[in-house]
Amino acid sequence: MTPSPASATPYEVLGVPAGVSDDELRRAYRRLARETHPDLGGSAAAFRSLQLAWEQVGTPEARAAYDRRRGPATSGSRAPGPGTAGGVPFSWAPPARDAPRTGSQPRARVHGHPGGANRERYLDLMREWVGRGVPLDDPYDEQLVRTAPPEIRHVLADALAEEATVAVVTGLGIGYTIWSDVDAGDEGKLDHVVLGPSGLFAVQSSDWGSELVVSRGELVGSGVPEHEQPVRDLTRQARAVRRATRVSFTHQLIVVPDDDFPPALEQVGRGRRGSTWVLRRSLLAHVLTYGPELGDRTSISDVFEVRERLQQSIRFV
Structure with missing residues (x-):
């Protein structure tokens, strides 16, 4: 299944900025683990999301690997190429209007x-966020999208x-x-x-x-x-x-x-x-x-x- 651009990043789940120290990251995890644990009155869904986030950034090695995939958030110039979902390439770009049909039914x-109004809104918001005059080579690049604010990612997800x-x-x-x-x-x-x-x-x-x-x-x-x-x-x-x-x-x-x-x-x-x-x-x-x-x-x-x-x-x- 294609990943959702609206899904929270591990840092957003943990409630810390991406540049936080490892010690601060660990403290945030421990605090949220107590707050969300079902045995302590928390939500099973929130606790599960926390564990998934911690798996991605909970160790220095895992965090370094995630940050490399995530990339910097300074401009629209990113390494080209689609992401993968379960090893299968995916793209958040609009589908081709003249894509060849399969089958004769x-x-x-x-x-x-479909999705047109939200895609137009997404592009406007993304250009405003990146900065007017800054090249936006691929507005659908996964690394760029993941660094955008949640409200912008939600618009793309709806499209x-x-x-x-x-x-x-x-x-x-x-x-x-x-x-x-x-x-x-x-x-x-x-x-x-x-x-x-x-x-x-x-x-x-x-x-x-x-x-x-x-x-x-x-x-x-x-x-x-x-x-x-x-x-x-x-x-x-x-x-x-x-x-x-x-x-x-x-x-x-x-x-x-x-x-x-x-x-x-x-x-x-x-x-x-x-x-x-x-x-x-x-x-x-x-x-x-x-x-x-x-x-x-x-x-x-x-x-x-x-x-x-x-x-x-x-x-x-």
């Missing part, structure tokens, strides 16, 4: 520019998440249509509108780089900024699109990376215009095919009519 209809959702829908075949980066008026944008035989879905694709839980009807986690309310934000965005298109959604979905959501699939809200669910990305195809009840399929009798209405009324950001 008809694919879903795709409208809009990648949106592109991954479109890739899943595309593989479902010609019976599905997806619109991405849909204008939601004052509420910003709705990541995706997905139409298929099983319903009409408002979809948010996000990656906060941390484990997530549902609490009081909202999605929370260490990587979710305090000002973000994913469930409420999606509800407001879906409502704005519904008013503009005069088409009601069957369900609302928040799609997150598999490793970040232990329940795999969980309902977080139900309203008279459909329910809201959080799910792992690997379940998305099944949910879009059979509905979130995974067997209680709701069908749209006239997909063609709904598609035509959406095609005429949807606007993009």
